[in-house]
Amino acid sequence: MDTPHTNEERDVMAAIATIEEQVAAADLTLDELIDFERITYLTGIQESVVRRLFSREDVAPEELDLSFTERLRFLHETRRAPNKDKYTITAIAEGTGVSKESVSKMLSGARRAGLDVGADLERFFKVAPGFFTNSGSEALLAALESVIEGLNYILMAKAKGVRHLALRGGLVEGDDRMARQLRLAMQRALEAEDPEMQKITETVRALPEARRRSVVDIMKSVLGLAGEGSNHHKASPSDR
Template sequence: MSDGRTPLTITLERLDGLLGELGLARDEVLDLDELAYRTGVHPPDLTALLERREVADEDVGERARKRFKFLYETRRTDSGELYAQDFIAREIGVSRGWISALLHQGKEPNIRHAERLERFFDVPSGFLVAPARQALDRELRPILENLISRLPVTGGPLAAVAAKHGVRHYALRQKIDQLPPQQISLLSAIVDTMLKEDGGTTDG
């Protein structure tokens, strides 16, 4: 990005802005252990990234191998047991020895096998290979959406229409607050018309 801000930097700026509006602290909405579980990134690295500090990057193959080992050690069957290596191997179409080499001998998965492992463990696409910054940004975005949904609706009729249809970004609503009443009425009518023509509805 031309101004040097990364997607994660922008997400963190939005997070802090929303927390300020809601009167919350980061530790009230961010669980470091949960973020580690959902990203495969070590908590010290997550802390550094949340503080806008850099962390060392890894070769993508090594990253994928470590993330697989993390999944193997942290995910459980319905009965609470580790997945058997034989079962994993059978499900993704490789040998048990291949799984063992991945866990213990430094073997690295190729893209096709990485995708199969992600589907097996039911994690987001790219979980095994995403850089730490990208993985954290991915998991912060649903938290942002949850915070946005908790904001009070302000700004009159247009903001109410926008909120009703899921447009709740706090910066947008602040802009709406500054519009003259005539523009609010006009834009509200336009939004309703466009949604109806698109097959949507403006009913609650």
């Protein structure tokens, strides 16, 4: 992006700077911690564009602020029906309560959706509210703030000497790179023979799955990690 002019643009660049500081503090690289593909999956913004922002290269406004048609086509290409195929025009029409003709026109760019239909499409494709209406900077900032939250936890775990905790699902939901680094970070506590941490770990491991998930949610809440992602499953590239 050119020199930031809006608060959202300035916030995006500030978030990128924060992430770079966190990555340096973790003594790792961006690609070891950040799933750029997932940021694209969440926002529709091309991975190459996100990487250029991290490199402080200019990005044209239209590369961030995608049109309604571009966003809808992106969802149609990246989200999959239960049978793993692309959603059909019929399925989208039935799922949103609009005609097949209207869906076809929206995908072709001949028609834009109103706010109500846009919200129906967001629910159908299971994306965050505002996917069609938020600016590209707003969407990107939300994704980057999630990255910052996960990195904060990794740094905190490293500071405590934690390297591994075998909990089903992981504590950094939806980001395999972060989850992997978190597991590595949590291993050291057990290797250091920290009796208290080991006792907690063994106790949590022994819980029934439903109870274990509940305990993990409580742990995340206490540590300030609870957020939108802790309440429901978010789609990820692995769901495609």
